Amino acid sequence: MKQNKKTVREIALDVLESVEKNQSYSNLLLNAMIQKHQLKGSDSGLLTEITYGTIQRKMTLDYYLQPYIKNQKKTLPWVVNLLRLSLYQMVFLDKVPDHAILFEAVEIAKKRGHKGISSMVNGVLRNIQRKGVPSLDAIEDEVERLSIGTSHPLWLVERWIAQFGFEKTKQMCETNLTAPSQTARVNLRKISRDQLVGALTEEGYQVEKSMVVPEAIHCFRGNLAHSESYQLGFLTIQDESSMLVAHAIAASGNDMVLDCCAAPGGKTTHIAEGLTTGQVTALDLHEHKVKLIKEQAERLGLRNIKTHVSDSRKVQEIFHKEGFDRILIDAPCSGLGVMRRKPDVKYTKSEEDIIRLSSIQEQLLDAAAPLLKKGETLIYSTCTVDKQENDRVAASFLAKHLDFEPDASLGSRMPDEVKPFVQENAIQVLPQYFGSDGFFIASFRKKVQ
Numbered sequence: 001m002k003q004n005k006k007t008v009r010e011i012a013l014d015v016l017e018s019v020e021k022n023q024s025y026s027n028l029l030l031n032a033m034i035q036k037h038q039l040k041g042s043d044s045g046l047l048t049e050i051t052y053g054t055i056q057r058k059m060t061l062d063y064y065l066q067p068y069i070k071n072q073k074k075t076l077p078w079v080v081n082l083l084r085l086s087l088y089q090m091v092f093l094d095k096v097p098d099h100a101i102l103f104e105a106v107e108i109a110k111k112r113g114h115k116g117i118s119s120m121v122n123g124v125l126r127n128i129q130r131k132g133v134p135s136l137d138a139i140e141d142e143v144e145r146l147s148i149g150t151s152h153p154l155w156l157v158e159r160w161i162a163q164f165g166f167e168k169t170k171q172m173c174e175t176n177l178t179a180p181s182q183t184a185r186v187n188l189r190k191i192s193r194d195q196l197v198g199a200l201t202e203e204g205y206q207v208e209k210s211m212v213v214p215e216a217i218h219c220f221r222g223n224l225a226h227s228e229s230y231q232l233g234f235l236t237i238q239d240e241s242s243m244l245v246a247h248a249i250a251a252s253g254n255d256m257v258l259d260c261c262a263a264p265g266g267k268t269t270h271i272a273e274g275l276t277t278g279q280v281t282a283l284d285l286h287e288h289k290v291k292l293i294k295e296q297a298e299r300l301g302l303r304n305i306k307t308h309v310s311d312s313r314k315v316q317e318i319f320h321k322e323g324f325d326r327i328l329i330d331a332p333c334s335g336l337g338v339m340r341r342k343p344d345v346k347y348t349k350s351e352e353d354i355i356r357l358s359s360i361q362e363q364l365l366d367a368a369a370p371l372l373k374k375g376e377t378l379i380y381s382t383c384t385v386d387k388q389e390n391d392r393v394a395a396s397f398l399a400k401h402l403d404f405e406p407d408a409s410l411g412s413r414m415p416d417e418v419k420p421f422v423q424e425n426a427i428q429v430l431p432q433y434f435g436s437d438g439f440f441i442a443s444f445r446k447k448v449q
């Protein structure tokens, strides 16, 4: 092993440590590391696979390691991560032979630690190789077994079972362990979906049209962020569930739209692509995030987006009453619908976060409501799966704002595949429905009288 250049597994270990210290989200850290170490093709793929996989399966891996480590709490965190990383490859990946995984784990332990640590790592992994991992069937309680077997904290599994039932929860937990494909939205102002599929195929990407969202494509080989089509503003990388928001809001022509929580601009730009003389006013709390909206608008060639740095809970101080034809609150949320892309979310969020966020979500809705014109539509959305942040926030909004009613025409605006999942004025997309993010959308109409 070269001493100066880090191997993919050493970099993976660095990422795991930083994620555990809560330094950043795994997806952001991974991208930064791929750039820093200039990893290409198969190396960047391997780094992503083993880091995400290890985080995704952390609770199962700890259950497997438990009989072999005397006291995990007293073991140095990086050593535990090295063992998790190695065991993940031994149990869940078949591309690397066990002896190679073991050899590299011991080398890393020697380099980062000392002889004692490397022989402990060697001993634990050899023991597991000989005796195998303990069976999950030994866990008697089925809820606990689901929690450990799919690496979702017990409080969350119990909460989902109470809200959605055991079967849906099980499917959701299992889907959360699968790797999502990259999806992108076609900028129909510049190119048709067929043309874009042709252009990307010529560039060497393996892409297919989505069966769910008419302007979406799936990418199965290559990273679309590096494509020429991306540079030319032909596409935006976005999950299909997020794309449903522009369908829900259905802005067109000269509509004036207010997007209260807009950065990095995925939905703002989607809405703006569908307007002619209309405009989207895009707000976000943080200046550096508002800059991202501007960059995306520039790349996509959109001149109908106006940005402001502001706290949308005080939006009435900036805008007149009843000045907008459509309002979107794509609220900050616990993000429990995006665990496949940010697996660390499941270990960092708590029930307290959910309570705190639902209060902010209500404040955002309350503040924006007076700015909507009568007879028009307000959309509330989150990328989470939790009734307190979704259904309850929506119900509480209607209870407080008697000038609004549930908009039962939401279903008519959804793509055909999605329609069956709409319930009156709202939809809770679970990740197992279309393989997209868990997501919630509710639609409200301001009464004319």
Ligand SMILES: C[S@@+](CC[C@H](N)C(=O)[O-])C[C@H]1O[C@@H](n2cnc3c(N)ncnc32)[C@H](O)[C@@H]1O
Residues within 6 Å of the ligand: 242, 260, 261, 262, 263, 264, 265, 266, 267, 268, 283, 284, 285, 286, 289, 310, 311, 312, 313, 330, 331, 332, 333
């Ligand atoms: C779910 S993200 C929005 C994603 C965005 N709509 C998109 O599609 O790209 C929520 C955003 O709300 C912003 N935010 C949180 N609290 C806010 C507040 N009080 N006022 C304005 N923006 C806020 C966050 O900075 C974050 O960018």
